[in-house]
Amino acid sequence: MMENLNVRFDCRDLNLCPAYYDELHNRMGIPVLVTDSNNNRFDTNSVWNSLPMIFVDGEYFGDEQTLNLLNETGELKRIFQPHIVVNNRTVCNKCHGFRFRPCQVCRGGKRSPLRFANLQFRCVKCDDNGIVACQDCTSSV
Template sequence: MERERGKVVVYVTTLGIVRDTYERCLRIRKILWTLLVRFEERDVFMARDTQIQLLDRLHARGVTVPHVFLEGQYLGDAEQIERLNECGELRRLLQPYRRAASASTCDTCGGFRLLPCTVCNGSKKSVHRNDWTLEFVALKCSSCDESGLVKCQDCAEYKDVNGNHNG
């Protein structure tokens, strides 16, 4: 994908109910953090659009995570990434995507990369006054997703070593 040029994208879940899946996601995150790789995390639990996007990319019927993409090309699932890491190939592949400094959590969203919508406050409804009557009408908010969330603008783009925005 053109939008992913120069990026490592990881599809994960933050939902801890299915412990094995959640732990696989944590292991892949930890590997990437240990290698000091900057990556964009897409949470399939937080947004249905992300689930559909992953299904389309994998040509699959069911969502499984984690999955890693490098510059829009599929790199692998948890087992493949762990194998690549064990033999040292992952470090070589991801060398161009290393961060200059250690990881820090976003002050705006705490690292979740999503925030409640500022238009509807996460209610998914936008209230407007009808111009012909004194009644208020509740409409579906067009600023957020089906969960009432929007992407954190501070995390939407990352800065490279020179402070230039990439995205």
């Protein structure tokens, strides 16, 4: 829907980057995740039922139902008028529009090339999936 309106937006997948999940909790004022004895993180006040959530200029705007209702009445285009760009359909040359790419340090293997006494360390540049946010396209949003 946002692409059809030519609105410049940033879509953040909580499954792809754990930092996005923590950021969402901070923005919504929800307590931080609880960790159980097996070091698994879980949420007592789950936001998963409310996804997708839409934020405009960093403030909570609504959910999918709000977006659909405003689109049907024609208000959505008026509200997002300041965020409409003429050429919104550009694709990054480095990540090809995925906004993430394999880590350049470990090449997605999640292991640092540095060793100490035959111990190999985890790469500190990437996340648990061996990917990093593409700096070329995420810095412009």
